[in-house]
Amino acid sequence: MGENREVVSLLYLHGVGNGDPRDAWRRALDNALQDAGYPGLDEVEVIAPKYPDVLRTVDGDKTIKIPPVTTPRLSAADQRDVRRRVERATAELESILGEPVPASPVGVTDSLAPIVLRVLRQAHNYVTKPGIRARTLRMVLDELPEEGEIVIVGHSLGSIIAIDLLRRLPPKLTVTGLVTIGSPAAHPNLHEDSDRLEMKLPVDHVGWWVNVWSNGDAVTGLRGIWRHFPWALDLQVGLGLDHRTTTYLRAKPVATAIGRGLFGSLTKELAIVEGTPDVALNSLEVRLALWLAYAQFLRDHLKGATQERFGAALRVVQHEVLERLIENYRTDGVRIPQQLLDLRVSPTGLIPEGPSDRDLPRPKPxxxxxxxxxxxxxxxxxxxxxxxxxxxxxxxxxxxxxxxxxxxxxxxxxxxxxxxxxxxxxxxxxxxxxxxxxxxxxxxxxxxxxxxxxxxxxxxxxxxxxxxxxxxxxxxxxxxxxxxxxxxxxxxxxxxxxxxxxxxxxxxxxxxxxxxxxxxxxxxxxxxxxxxxxxxxxxxxxxxxxxxxxxxxxxxxxxxxxxxxxxxxxxxxxxxxxxxxxxxxxxxNRLVEGLTDEEPKGEEPFEE
Known part of the structure; x- marks a missing residue:
């Protein structure tokens, strides 16, 4: 893996049904991770609580209180920093996961109605009945470590529980990434008369959130969750009419997102590319250098928060332009000047030894x-x-x-x-x-x-x-x-x-x-x-x-x-x-030779 770090823990939250007692989800994910180039789950601490009986109760134990919110209220400046950090990580992940599947009708049939109604009924019970909600959250929290890093995967109703859990985790526990699959969170009735599931802004301890939905999965309402959670990355895949967790986990974008959260990048942040030294820049590369120099001079003269925002935006654009250009050069077998490679930056700026937004690499004069x-x-x-x-x-x-x-x-x-x-x-x-x-x-x-x-x-x-x-x-x-x-x-x-x-x-x-x-x-x-x-x-x-x-x-x-x-x-x-x-x-202003708006003086007839 490209990042030297300990493997983080995995929390899997199941949906409706019997809780998958044989852990078929785990075998599906283990194979999918290896197919995507990541290690399997053998060395990963997996936490998979079972709570089907709680979800089936009328209203659970009303003496158990809903766990309190543990996320601190952020200042405007801190919230801005969190939003930018999450957006950087999300944009990088988006480029790795690839384009969504184009929307196309799959032909949802009436035979799926019982499945959809069962999921929505239990999801509605969860968000509206405090006893069920409190006991479920307590069961999950009791199995979590007090500190460290985790990746959370929530399927179907489990995605609703995961969303609810985000603001109630131990303060020292960091969520590297949240992956929700087949989520019903877009359904309006889950948000009526309550804001408990609303999170318009990202939370400080969550690195990124990817929501994957299939264009034939009626449980999702055939849509993403952006309206209620604007900072989540909605990714559409084509899995037919299937809603099963094993089908979702076998999808490459899902396995890639989970693998990246657990193990980091498959390669180094910036792949090593051998450049050609002492080669003059061509016309395109000269204009690339001019653009970067001009943008950095603009940033130098800006002040305060505007300078900070401009520098952060420039880092993202500089990374995307250079990486795409270099990739095209490699594909076409074009020599890459070392001067160009020297301008590469990490898209997130989270590498300790990397340059800050105020000290991005500059082109040579x-x-x-x-x-x-x-x-x-x-x-x-x-x-x-x-x-x-x-x-x-x-x-x-x-x-x-x-x-x-x-x-x-x-x-x-x-x-x-x-x-x-x-x-x-x-x-x-x-x-x-x-x-x-x-x-x-x-x-x-x-x-x-x-x-x-x-x-x-x-x-x-x-x-x-x-x-x-x-x-x-x-x-x-x-x-x-x-x-x-x-x-x-x-x-x-x-x-x-x-x-x-x-x-x-x-x-x-x-x-x-x-x-x-x-x-x-x-x-x-x-x-x-x-x-x-x-x-x-x-x-x-x-x-x-x-x-x-x-x-x-x-x-x-x-x-x-x-x-x-x-x-x-x-x-x-x-x-x-x-x-x-x-x-x-x-x-x-006489900018064109021979043209003037002055009146002619004297008689100067044209010769024929």
Whole structure:
């Protein structure tokens, strides 16, 4: 195993029925653990109390009191820290367990009704009859150690008992992970007139919670438990109509979650990968380094709790982007620069010898880019949210300071960063009738300029994995959706690429905001080139001209029959206005050679 620690104990809580006197659940789990690559249960202390007789009683012994809640009330700051710690662990586990099974009708039949009713009846009795509840909890608590670590597995009604138990455990007993399977906890009648099962926020002594339900298991209500327990990870599997615990325990995601809780990671937190030393970074890798440097400069200038949140979010995104990129490189047989491997981090930050969120590994200074080469890459970064999908407001003065630090780090001088900041503000005010700098930059909705650069690749989040990264064709990923921190390979916009960019933006799949922000990016690049005395790129003008032409044609085509204020037509007009305003600014400020809005002087007839 990748972690050096003692094997923790396992608490198994059964559901309705006879309590599984032959422990068939144990044999099923033992085999499933070994199939998943973990040790079996031979060396694990297993605690499996039997309480079927208690559940069948009318109301149990009313003289036995319900065990008291032992979890302390947390301050807002402590609760925030717990929530982030649990979310980190949950996100890591989610990436290991894989994608849920797509929802599909299995054909629940009336023959299952008796099973469902029996489970729900006993579950309702448990939560509403204090005698049954108190005696069951006491029986379980009497078998638990006073301290140490345990993994709790609860099936069916046992999941309800497990949830109820979480806040009543001995104070020195830590729950490494909770796995609930076939749980009826989503049923509304178990939550009526009582909040005893409600836990909207994670508790301090629980590492993570995975709830696994089958898309044919009617006991679960064919849904997860997120509504009542938002911090639990709901995972859907396809087990047919089966509700048996042995079937659930044989499912690979269930065995993997339990195995990870008992034995830790199958491999080290960061798998050892041999890098290639002294190899220059390619275009994609350079922009990856720029993104990380910019994000870390932003964090450096933030203060207090905002800095802490930003650093924690950056750790998660940095881990996901790098690990996915490295995995893709390994799959494709691409050499991996050692500089890239040196930037890897643990997703949780729980490794004692690992860096803290304030001391994440930084990329080496990049001095190989000229100002001309850096313009579009800087604009793409400056108009993006570097910790996407997390939304953290970054003050304008912090961005300005980060721009300065970034361009100094690149060996291009702090003046370039100052001019970038000025160009961004000027472009924003030119395109929008009012300054909406914070609206579109602060939340990072900007559509990164994706063009056919040297590699034509971008990092974008795959569906279902917030913040992850996969290499895809740049033009096919045009638009803001799923971009990881605005990391792009924005090469020089060429004359041949203008039409493609315009066609993508004019399409109905791109919003007016996509076009406005992209136009702002293009205009920012033109203004920055002007302030730095660099040669203008005619492709910028041609791209905006083509946007205006294509949107104008679409407006004319649709307006002939559509309502005057039809939303689609209005969106097209808004796209056209963005390009028109940017082009007017470029002409007025002489950003395009040979174009001016001045009146001609004298008579200078054209020669034929």
């Amino acid at each position: 990049l001095t190989q880019l000229s100002k001309e080469e850096a313009v579009l890459a800087l604009v793409a970064l400056a108009t993006a949210n570097p910790v996407r999908p997390y939304e953290i407001d970054v003050p304008d003065d912090v961005r300005r300071q980060a721009f300065h630090d970034l361009t100094v780090w690149m060996g291009l001088g702090g003046g370039l960063g100052e001019n970038l900041h000025i160009a961004m503000q000027s472009a924003s005010k030119a395109v929008y009738p009012v300054d909406q700098w914070k609206l579109w930059v602060g939340i990072g909705i900007g559509a990164a300029v994706l063009v056919a650069g040297p590699i034509g690749l971008a990092l974008a989040a795959p569906a279902g994995l917030a913040g992850g990264a996969a290499i895809i064709g740049a033009l096919s990923a045009f638009g803001p959706g799923g971009m990881v921190g605005g990391l792009v390979t924005a090469g020089a916009i060429t004359t041949t690429g203008a039409g493609t960019i315009a066609a993508t933006l004019v399409s109905s799949s791109s919003t007016a905001e996509d076009v406005e922000v992209t136009v702002i990016q293009l205009l920012t690049a033109a203004i920055l080139r002007s302030r730095e005395g660099l040669e203008q790129d005619l492709g910028v003008w041609l791209a905006m001209s083509e946007i205006q032409r294509q949107t104008g044609r679409e407006v004319a085509r649709l307006a002939a029959y559509s309502d005057e204020k039809a939303p689609g037509v209005e969106a097209l007009r808004r796209k056209a206005r963005a390009a028109e305003r940017a082009m007017a600014y470029m002409v007025k």
